[in-house]
Amino acid sequence: MVEKPRPDPGEGEALVRTLRVGVDGTDHEVIAGSHGGYPKGEDHIVLGHEAVGVVVEPNGTGLSEGDVVVPTVRRRPNGSNDYFARGEPDMAPADQYHERGIDGAHGFMSEYFVSPAEHLVHCPPELADLGFLVEPASITEKAIEHARASRSAFEWSPESAFVLGNGSLGLLTVAMLRESFDRLYCLGRRDRPDPTIDILDELGATYVDSRETPVDEVPATYEPMDLVYEATGYAKHAFETVEALAPNGVGALLGVPSDWAFEVDGGALHRELVLHNKALVGSVNSNVRHFGRAVESVAALPDWFTDDLVTGVYGLDEFERAFDDDDTTIKTAVEFGSR
Amino acid sequence: MVEKPRPDPGEGEALVRTLRVGVDGTDHEVIAGSHGGYPKGEDHIVLGHEAVGVVVEPNGTGLSEGDVVVPTVRRRPNGSNDYFARGEPDMAPADQYHERGIDGAHGFMSEYFVSPAEHLVHCPPELADLGFLVEPASITEKAIEHARASRSAFEWSPESAFVLGNGSLGLLTVAMLRESFDRLYCLGRRDRPDPTIDILDELGATYVDSRETPVDEVPATYEPMDLVYEATGYAKHAFETVEALAPNGVGALLGVPSDWAFEVDGGALHRELVLHNKALVGSVNSNVRHFGRAVESVAALPDWFTDDLVTGVYGLDEFERAFDDDDTTIKTAVEFGSR
Numbered sequence: 001m002v003e004k005p006r007p008d009p010g011e012g013e014a015l016v017r018t019l020r021v022g023v024d025g026t027d028h029e030v031i032a033g034s035h036g037g038y039p040k041g042e043d044h045i046v047l048g049h050e051a052v053g054v055v056v057e058p059n060g061t062g063l064s065e066g067d068v069v070v071p072t073v074r075r076r077p078n079g080s081n082d083y084f085a086r087g088e089p090d091m092a093p094a095d096q097y098h099e100r101g102i103d104g105a106h107g108f109m110s111e112y113f114v115s116p117a118e119h120l121v122h123c124p125p126e127l128a129d130l131g132f133l134v135e136p137a138s139i140t141e142k143a144i145e146h147a148r149a150s151r152s153a154f155e156w157s158p159e160s161a162f163v164l165g166n167g168s169l170g171l172l173t174v175a176m177l178r179e180s181f182d183r184l185y186c187l188g189r190r191d192r193p194d195p196t197i198d199i200l201d202e203l204g205a206t207y208v209d210s211r212e213t214p215v216d217e218v219p220a221t222y223e224p225m226d227l228v229y230e231a232t233g234y235a236k237h238a239f240e241t242v243e244a245l246a247p248n249g250v251g252a253l254l255g256v257p258s259d260w261a262f263e264v265d266g267g268a269l270h271r272e273l274v275l276h277n278k279a280l281v282g283s284v285n286s287n288v289r290h291f292g293r294a295v296e297s298v299a300a301l302p303d304w305f306t307d308d309l310v311t312g313v314y315g316l317d318e319f320e321r322a323f324d325d326d327d328t329t330i331k332t333a334v335e336f337g338s339r
Numbered sequence: 340m341v342e343k344p345r346p347d348p349g350e351g352e353a354l355v356r357t358l359r360v361g362v363d364g365t366d367h368e369v370i371a372g373s374h375g376g377y378p379k380g381e382d383h384i385v386l387g388h389e390a391v392g393v394v395v396e397p398n399g400t401g402l403s404e405g406d407v408v409v410p411t412v413r414r415r416p417n418g419s420n421d422y423f424a425r426g427e428p429d430m431a432p433a434d435q436y437h438e439r440g441i442d443g444a445h446g447f448m449s450e451y452f453v454s455p456a457e458h459l460v461h462c463p464p465e466l467a468d469l470g471f472l473v474e475p476a477s478i479t480e481k482a483i484e485h486a487r488a489s490r491s492a493f494e495w496s497p498e499s500a501f502v503l504g505n506g507s508l509g510l511l512t513v514a515m516l517r518e519s520f521d522r523l524y525c526l527g528r529r530d531r532p533d534p535t536i537d538i539l540d541e542l543g544a545t546y547v548d549s550r551e552t553p554v555d556e557v558p559a560t561y562e563p564m565d566l567v568y569e570a571t572g573y574a575k576h577a578f579e580t581v582e583a584l585a586p587n588g589v590g591a592l593l594g595v596p597s598d599w600a601f602e603v604d605g606g607a608l609h610r611e612l613v614l615h616n617k618a619l620v621g622s623v624n625s626n627v628r629h630f631g632r633a634v635e636s637v638a639a640l641p642d643w644f645t646d647d648l649v650t651g652v653y654g655l656d657e658f659e660r661a662f663d664d665d666d667t668t669i670k671t672a673v674e675f676g677s678r
Contacts (some may be wrong), residue, residue, distance in 0.1 A: 088493050149488060150618060150620060255609070256614060259606045262602065262605050270578075276623075282614070283613065
């Protein structure tokens with residue numbers, strides 16, 4: 001924890017008092033030094049990219065004092081560029097963005113932050129406590145949007161979805177997909193009793209233990225999947241996804257693996273993609289439009305689900321606990337203030 | 340060559356007098372026995388899936404005698420199914436279609452054929468000589484439609500396209516893409532002088548010799564590609580495509596390889612798909628809608644191009660020559676009659 005001056009909003013920026021900031025796997029990677037980097041010329045980065053706060057100084061932006069807002073993550077590195085100009089910074093190539101709390105720009109784990117109003121998304125006040133779930137939900141909104149777009153040239157009526165990974169993003173995604181898919185499956189590698197498997201049971205999803213049923217055997221053991229959502233970052237899963245898919249299915253890829261060479265039956269995978277009209281769609285980050293939809297998705301989550309998903313919200317006096325990563329921890333946040 | 344009775348059209352079917360039928364790589368695979376199969380209970384299959392003909396007996400279908408028509412390829416195997424009912428047999432899984440001239444149903448290399456009117460696409464009479472190019476063009480129409488659909492959730496303004504393979508389908512595709520891409524590239528492995536490279540030069544496309552520049556080195560040597568169109572069926576190309584793509588780019592996969600295991604840097608490929616929002620879209624066959632657009636695309640091809648592309652049209656007395664497959668042969672057809 002460090003002392004920093006309260007930031008002054010520049011032109012077009014609002015000053016926001018932070019309520020809560022969620023913790024996810026990316027934070028752990030930033031802490032480990034395996035992902036992201038400090039702002040230029042600085043010797044540290046303020047963590048945090050899943051924030052919710054209250055506007056305290058609208059500063060002529062059109063926002064109102066007391067508005068509950070969620071900030072998006074990507075910012076212009078210097079000057080504007082086409083991707084930001086059209087509201088699609090999520091599609092910018094690597095040298096044309098910073099990511100707050102991750103790469104090149106300070107994040108939101110501080111009592112106050114400033115942000116251009118265009119990067120702040122309104123959140124209903126009653127959702128203030130759960131607003132830190134909007135950013136991860138927006139990641140899923142974008143991935144599913146792109147996956148569906150890839151199937152929009154024909155009549156696609158998906159029924160089965162398979163989420164790889166029973167971490168907080170996987171569980172959130174299963175919950176978000178529950179209205180639009182008849183049958184949901186989620187991959188993990190844990191023994192019962194386990195709190196994440198309990199949540200899957202309650203959601204009506206089928207838990208698939210990867211130690212018993214590898215991803216490519218899922219069609220034979222369960223059923224071929226219309227949608228596969230891969231967020232583990234385990235590279236072999238990206239390839240096995242092709243075999244897990246039903247004809248005309250799509251795999252949304254979100255995990256970020258390191259280099260790892262291995263053998264694949266490239267001919268069979270290539271042929272399977274072609275002869276069954278399958279697609280793989282990579283997706284990273286999200287934009288204001290996805291955040292807007294994510295606000296609605298988070299608002300629609302059942303209370304029991306968010307109660308079980310959020311295993312801890314910790315004040316600054318015990319913030320380290322929010323970074324625990326054991327089998328009883330699902331989703332945590334650091335609390336900086338209340339409304 | 341065998342004698343068969345002239346077919347009688349059933350209800351909803353028209354009798355068509357065949358004009359020309361094109362030959363492609365699939366025909367060679369069917370002849371070699373490596374793809375497709377005979378109609379059930381028969382000891383042969385009539386070849387040919389790239390046909391154009393003239394309606395001689397409309398048989399109450401709404402077609403008129405003298406209409407020039409191109410037949411689509413897939414047919415109901417027995418009874419109907421949802422894919423055929425909604426005009427998307429190209430999206431049917433393997434057990435829900437036959438392919439005329441390829442798998443389970445006789446093709447069009449005969450003086451007459453019958454077809455349900457719903458599987459016949461009108462062709463302007465002046466295009467009768469080139470109507471056999473409509474089916475291959477429809478394959479590209481579908482692949483590009485699906486590739487573009489996968490990029491429809493954001494603003495995508497592609498400028499560069501890279502066609503893998505300088506066979507007849509590759510050249511036809513380069514010609515079809517010439518209006519919508521600023522810069523076109525086509526991969527081959529031949530020395531100049533070569534008739535296919537001459538066509539690429541004339542189209543303003545850049546010939547990429549795969550022996551000098553492997554697909555994954557194309558971004559460094561030329562530029563990253565917004566669209567890659569893979570129709571060689573060489574499985575390594577499907578994976579190298581990920582590296583050849585620009586951020587937000589899409590690879591359309593059409594080739595059909597056999598099993599072939601090899602090592603890939605799966606981590607790097609997976610990461611590249613995710614962090615740069617790339618997609619791979621498999622595509623097979625095509626439907627009436629794609630045939631309709633293909634008629635327009637073929638009509639828009641320059642005369643010099645079709646003159647150079649079609650290296651031979653042979654009557655029944657020398658039909659074997661249409662199956663030659665040497666370096667001077669690009670596209671051939673068998674001629675069964677004239678208008």
